[in-house]
Amino acid sequence: MATPDFIREIRATAGHQLLLLPGVSAIVFDDEGRVLLGRRVDTGRWSIIGGIPEPGEQPALTAVREVYEETAVRCVAERVVLVQALKPVTYPNGDECQYMDITIRCRAVGGEARVNDDESLDVGWFAVDALPALEEFALFRIKQALTDAPTWFEPTTSE
DSSP states (O other), X not given: OOOOHHHHHHHHHHTTSOEEEEEEEEEEEXXXXXXXXXXXXXXXXXXXXXXXXXXXXXXXXXXXXXXXXXHOOEEEEEEEEEEEEOOOEEOTTSOEEEEEEEEEEXXXXXXXXXXXXXXXXXXXXXXXXXXXXXOHHHHHHHHHHTSOXXXXXXXXXXX
């Protein structure tokens, strides 16, 4: 995932300290019920599409923009699938981030799936019963997007 300019500017003064950042993941289905995936340059693995909102950008718009930027597929956002604070990560350069992921179910409305930027090695549509190897992060989001359940939140304990 390319680092947005506004985060580079923050890093210039914040150094490597932990930043809490928004993240948006898009689960895109086509009319055949297939899910759109991209094979990432940084890991070489298949995953769902996602990115970081620009300042002031609404999460649904981020999902639509990221899908098009990475895959050339046009889509519309349908609903929020889940909201989850992810575990902090430390990048090879020492930067620490923790993402608040908002996953949005989307419906493809046009375009042909293809690599459309420098973040993907490949993109493609996959039947949900014939997915390539995916991290649990992506599998859980696809599973949740397939249901009509309310937005999923990390379970809390009541006192």
